[in-house]
Amino acid sequence: MSAFVDSLMADVKAKNPAQPEFHQAVQEVAESLELVLEKHPEYRAAKILERIIEPERVILFRVPWLDDQGEVQVNRGYRIEMNSAIGPYKGGLRFHPSVNLGILKFLAFEQVFKNSLTTLPMGGGKGGSDFDPKGKSDNEVMKFCQSFMSELCRHIGPNTDVPAGDIGVGGREIGFMFGQYKRLRNEFTGVLTGKGLNWGGSLIRPEATGYGAVYFAAEMLGTKNETLEGKTCLVSGSGNVAQYTIEKILDLDGKAVTFSDSSGYIYDEAGISREKLEFIMELKNVRRGRVKEYAEKYDSAIYTPIDPGLDYNPLWDHKADCAFPSATENEINAKDAQNLINKGIYLVSEGANMPTTSDGVNIFLDKKILYGPGKAANAGGVAVSGLEMVQNNMRLPWTREEVDNRLRHIMKSIHQTCMENADRFGTPGNYVNGANIGGFLKVADAMLDQGIV
Numbered sequence: 001m002s003a004f005v006d007s008l009m010a011d012v013k014a015k016n017p018a019q020p021e022f023h024q025a026v027q028e029v030a031e032s033l034e035l036v037l038e039k040h041p042e043y044r045a046a047k048i049l050e051r052i053i054e055p056e057r058v059i060l061f062r063v064p065w066l067d068d069q070g071e072v073q074v075n076r077g078y079r080i081e082m083n084s085a086i087g088p089y090k091g092g093l094r095f096h097p098s099v100n101l102g103i104l105k106f107l108a109f110e111q112v113f114k115n116s117l118t119t120l121p122m123g124g125g126k127g128g129s130d131f132d133p134k135g136k137s138d139n140e141v142m143k144f145c146q147s148f149m150s151e152l153c154r155h156i157g158p159n160t161d162v163p164a165g166d167i168g169v170g171g172r173e174i175g176f177m178f179g180q181y182k183r184l185r186n187e188f189t190g191v192l193t194g195k196g197l198n199w200g201g202s203l204i205r206p207e208a209t210g211y212g213a214v215y216f217a218a219e220m221l222g223t224k225n226e227t228l229e230g231k232t233c234l235v236s237g238s239g240n241v242a243q244y245t246i247e248k249i250l251d252l253d254g255k256a257v258t259f260s261d262s263s264g265y266i267y268d269e270a271g272i273s274r275e276k277l278e279f280i281m282e283l284k285n286v287r288r289g290r291v292k293e294y295a296e297k298y299d300s301a302i303y304t305p306i307d308p309g310l311d312y313n314p315l316w317d318h319k320a321d322c323a324f325p326s327a328t329e330n331e332i333n334a335k336d337a338q339n340l341i342n343k344g345i346y347l348v349s350e351g352a353n354m355p356t357t358s359d360g361v362n363i364f365l366d367k368k369i370l371y372g373p374g375k376a377a378n379a380g381g382v383a384v385s386g387l388e389m390v391q392n393n394m395r396l397p398w399t400r401e402e403v404d405n406r407l408r409h410i411m412k413s414i415h416q417t418c419m420e421n422a423d424r425f426g427t428p429g430n431y432v433n434g435a436n437i438g439g440f441l442k443v444a445d446a447m448l449d450q451g452i453v
Contacts, residue, residue, distance in 0.1 A: 004037070004044075005030045012053060019102025021329060024358055025109050026053055032436035035425040046452070048444045052112060055105065057081040061151045063129055065143045067136075077148050079127035079155055079163075082108035085446040088159055089125030090115055090382060090389075092166030095173065099130045103329070107166075110353055111382070113439030114375040117414045120386035125161055127152070133168050134288075145176035153181045158189040158392070164385045165194040167239070167328065170285075171206075190392025193385035197397075202388035204403040205381075209351055210244030211404070212380015212411050213324055213372075217349035218252060219415035220370040220431075228254040232320040234345070236260050236313075237327035238284050238291055241351040241378070245324045246277055258315050260327060263290045263306060265315040270300035312336050319343045326351030334359035341367050350374035365430060376414050376435040383410045414438075 005027070012026050030049065037044050059079040067073050078101065081089045091111040094104070104126045112124030129148060133141050156163060165174055174194045181191055188200075195201035204211070218228055231254045235242050238259045246256040255271040259280065268276070276298060283289045295303035304314055312335040316323065323345050325331055329352065332340070337360035340348070347370040350356065354374055356364070364371040384407055391397055398406075418434030421441070427433045 002034070005034060008050070016102070016105070019105060021106035021354070022102045022109065025106040025354060028358065028361070028432070029109075029113065029436045029440070032433045033440055035427070035433065036437055036440065039425075042448065043444050046448055048447055049440075051447065052083055052440075052443065053109070055080050055082045055108065056084060057155075058101070058105075059127075059152075059155050060101070063131065063144065063148045063151070065140075065147045067140050067143075073144075075129050075131040075144070075148075077127070077129045077151060078104050079152060079161070080104045080108040080125055081155075081161055082124040082126070083112045083443060084123035085443050085450060086116060087121035087123050089161035090122035090164070090385065091124055091126040092128075092164045093169045093173075093177075094126070094128035094166040095131045095133050095168035096128070097130055097132045099128045104128060106329070107353055110375050112443060113436060114379045115382055115386075116439040116442045117376055117417060117435060118379050118383040118386060118410055119413055120383065120410075122382065122386050122389075125163070126166075127163060128166065128169070131168075133173065138172070141172060142176045145173055146180040149177040149180040150184065152177075153184050156181075156191055158191050158389070162190065162385075162389060163192055164382070170194075170240070171196060190389050193388040195388070200388075200392050202384055202391055202403055203398070203400040204407060205384050205388055206240050207244040207247070208384035208407055209241045209378050209381030210246075210326065211248045212383065212407060213241070213245055213326070213349045213351040213377045214248035214252065215380065215408050215411040216372050216377040216415055217322060217324070217347055217370075219412055220347060220349070220372055223419075224370070228252040228322070231255070231322050231347075232257060233322040233324060234258045234316065234318060234320045234340075235324045235326055235351075236265070236315055236331060236355075237325075237352065238280060239326075241381075242324075242326040243277065243281055243284070245326050245351050246272055246280075247274075249324075250274060250277070254322070257320065258318065259291065260315055261291045263292065264304050265313075266291050266294050266301050266303055267315070267318060268294075268298065268301040312339060316340050317343060320345055322347040322349070324349055324351050325355035327355065328352055329354045330357050332356040332360045334363060336360060337363040341369070346370060348372065349377045351378050353378065361432065365432065368429065371431055373432050373435050375439060376418050376431060379414055380407055380411055383407060
């Protein structure tokens with residue numbers, strides 16, 4: 001079977017050159033699925049994996065807009081509609097200078113398995129633009145979003161493709177895009193998730209990814225008869241995912257001591273209290289400031305700026321029990337992974353998408369720590385997006401408690417699926433195999449039922 005994976009990867013790399021993140025995501029899944037394909041030759045015969053790797057549709061378009069100085073700006077817009085075997089395409093939009101075709105294909109590929117794991121009827125997709133909302137006025141962001149949606153609206157819809165937010169796309173951007181969609185299509189539908197509460201949004205949606213990652217961590221700890229109470233936790237990032245990861249850690253009586261942004265990171269040995277978390281939320285969500293200001297306000301905090309010359313991230317080199325990478329892909333390399341192990345970390349729950357490199361993942365698996373990969377641990381965000389779709393279809397909002405209970409139940413179910421499939425295919429405790437296999441089987445069976453399409 002390793003010859004099959006080698007042959008598959010050679011083909012993937014030839015067809016998709018200069019897309020290392022996509023290659024990395026496909027290889028991880030393919031290696032996990034060796035166990036399945038040996039027992040189920042029908043998937044091999046129908047080339048199910050090869051078909052999942054190939055997007056059903058890739059949309060690339062230009063996005064022209066006028067800045068506040070009256071200058072014409074041009075960005076690229078993308079939507080990768082990866083797989084719709086079990087439901088409409090579902091996945092976020094990312095606005096960031098690093099956005100390119102390879103990154104979005106990796107994210108869309110991961111989304112197929114993640115959405116399958118949620119138990120909700122959602123296919124996988126991803127999109128975005130190389131537009132950078134940082135430093136732009138609200139008026140410039142609005143003009144960009146309206147131009148972006150003027151093209152994207154041709155390809156999406158509540159029963160076709162339902163985008164959400166991702167890095168660089170929060171409530172402001174979703175609002176501008178929804179307004180333009182409604183204007184152009186003359187219909188009020190649940191075409192985007194992450195909407196404002198007054199016009200179709202769901203309670204718990206901003207919190208969902210962070211809450212879900214902590215709920216998944218709690219489930220993993222439960223297998224060792226432990227809880228998060230008293231555990232010291234390292235968290236990266238300072239956006240929605242990191243903020244609400246810290247909040248839920250506090251709810252479960254743990255202690256978060258780090259957070260970061262692209263300028264550097266904060267280490268607060270005293271712990272991030274609810275008062276300090278409120279300051280972070282106001283700093284990042286309202287003033288859009290940098291994390292250094294936290295250290296200027298709180299004496300217990302140490303600020304360390306980014307050092308591009310380092311081959312490791314010092315944020316992951318502090319003594320702690322649990323780690324929640326919540327920033328971006330490949331933020332934990334092999335050296336970081338080893339530092340985490342050396343500093344006593346025995347649980348990693350990924351709030352970001354593929355934040356650990358392949359070598360780092362192998363270290364976690366070799367050490368047999370509790371390691372929740374992103375496609376399982378951070379599925380809470382898209383799960384509540386799915387619940388928002390249900391509420392939109394019913395024209396009925398649910399209470400905060402109801403959505404939170406459903407989220408907790410979904411994360412418990414995802415954990416159970418990972419455990420059962422890891423056991424079933426001979427790798428007990430391996431959440432990577434469990435998540436990849438559990439996500440694949442549902443999609444694969446649907447594709448077999450639907451024929452060669």
